[in-house]
Amino acid sequence: MAQSSNSNKSIKFSTLKKVLNLTVDFKKKIWIAISTTILLALLSPIRPWLIEKAINQYAAMGDLNGLITICFLILALIIVSGILQFFNEYITGWIAQNVVKKLRLKVFSHLLESKLSYHDKTPVGTMVTRAVTDIETLAELFAEGLITIIGDILQIITITIFMLIIDWKLTLVSLSVLPLLFYASHLFRIKIKSAFEDVRTAVAKLNTFVQEHLTGMQLVQIFNQEKSVSQGFDKINTEHYKANDRSVLYYSIFFPVIEVITSISLGLLVWWGTRQIVGQQLFDFGTITAFILYINMFFRPIRVLADRFNNIQMGIVAADRIFKLLENDTLDSNLGTINKKIEGRIAFKNIWFAYTDEQYVLKNISFNIDPGKSLAIVGATGAGKSSIINILSRLYAVNKGEILIDGISQMDYELQHLRRQIAVVLQDVFLFSGSIIDNIRLYQTDISEDEIKKAAEKIGAHHFIEQLPGQYHYKVMERGSTLSLGQRQLISFIRAMVFNPSVLILDEATSSVDTETELIIQRATLELLRGKTSIVIAHRLSTIKYADNILVMDKGEIIEQGNHTALLEKNGYYKELIVSSLHE
Secondary structure, three states, X not given: OXXXXXXXXXXXXXXXXXXXXOOHHHHHHHHHHHHHHHHHHHHOOHHHHXXXXXXXXXXXXXXXXXXXXXXXXXXXXXXXXXXXXXXXXXXXHHHHHHHHXXXXXXXXXXXXXXXXXXXXXXXXXXXXXXXXXXXXXXXXHHHOOHHHHHXXXXXXXXXXXXXXXXXXXXXXXXXXXXXXXXXXXXXXXXHHXXXXXXXXXXXXXXXXXXXXXXXXXXXXXXXXXXXXXXXXXXXXXXXXXXXXXXXXXXXHHHHHHHHHHHHHHHHHHHHHHHHHHHOOOOOOHHHHHHHHHHHHHXXXXXXXXXXXXXXXXXXXXXXXXXXXXXXXXXXXXXXXXXXXXXOOOEEEEEEEEEOOOOOEEEEEEXXXXXXXXXXXXXEXXXXXXXXXXXXXOOOOOOOEEEEEEOOEEHHHEOHXXXXXXXXXXXXXXXXXXXXXXXXXXXXXXOOOHHHHHHHHHHHOOHHHHHOOOXXXXXXXXXHHOOOOHXXXXXXXXXHHHHOOOOEEEEEOOOOOOOHHXXXXXXXXXXXXXXXXXXXXXXXXXXXXXXXXXXXXXXXXXXXXXXXXXXXHHOOXXXXXXXXHHHOO
């Protein structure tokens, strides 16, 4: 148990060290924040001390000039403290927001570069929580955490020193309630930490649930599952409510307890002071006034100190999650350096591939494609057709075997360069919120609007785009929900064409469109694939019968290979597929 505890402490310390390393670029601002924090902690206790002098040395003696002078000193101190407070809060907030900006960009870039296998296994809501909620928690660690706590502790120490100098007996009497205060703060910190951890967990669940079901809203409504989904959401939302309700309860108990302890301290101060006056011992009203101010100043940071310690704990927990994401082995390996233009000669040599463990979806796959030639891949659902596309683009790494492109190992190419030369048109077209032209460019601004219009004219999509409000600047909704399946497919076709790839892949590209749109795409395909190496995957065999070579796949293996005529003459699996497609 002791070993585990020490391990947890070291983990927290190492995480805190990583968090502090995020501020390396803001060293000057950090020192300004620390300096203003220290100055505020040292200046704040001077004001009650000046008030004590004003009452005892000037007001009691009738020294009006001296009283005016010390009042101006107090006013000057208030103004200086106010200016320092402004700079302190602004700079700590500035540091927090810049760390958030820097870290959020780093996390999002990491997610963009992560392997698809990581995205396959991680819910989108969890990734959103890491990139948004956890990083916001980390911002609180800087804005109201480390530096602020240092200032609070330093202020408490300074106040205590001033009180001891003025009257050590009165100080001991006034602060005799501290053991009770520390015990209450300790209990609060433990309870609120547990509640906040439950809140964070519930938030991640909420994000995941909402994202999944809003994305799949059409399916929910088609199967009339609104009530069931609502009940599922209510269950998670109730967990979130209960966790927050517990935190509200703990705050509702803790702050009144602090007020009671503060009142007890003030009561002890009045009792002791009155006792001294009645006993005609040397005592004065200036001291009592100063101590009343000191006690209020002493307990004010303690009210929030436990909460701020909790901010640090929650910030470290959030930071630990973020750093685990950044440090895990999820990035695509990009050891290749070759960035020459690809001619399009592709060779699969004894490829074995599995998404998980050794449950192979591709088994000993071998084939060749010459530059400018076309390959069609056919087979039932789950035969492994799309997996070939995934590993060709290096979205997943092969388990065994080798893929050669222009006689060079696929792994020797620079990853981004490789993917820029392979364009894929998928069956399930994804469009982002934004204009049509933005969805075609995908943030690549060097593609001109004229190039896009020419590509659209070639494939026959220009006419329907011209009919839309705003034409190429028409704003599509998320996932392109305001366009038909056929229109979305045509836009994805333009998207692939304007990137001018060396290898073009059509993955079920016409299986979800109407006959008229399919004819448009087929006509455009004949022209646009000319001179390019192409791979076509389709259930509709009419779209691939003119391919130079056809792979027939079943259960991850190539069972037949040849052109359309040769495969029909074999009277094998390919012919069965042809016959079954004619009856669809």
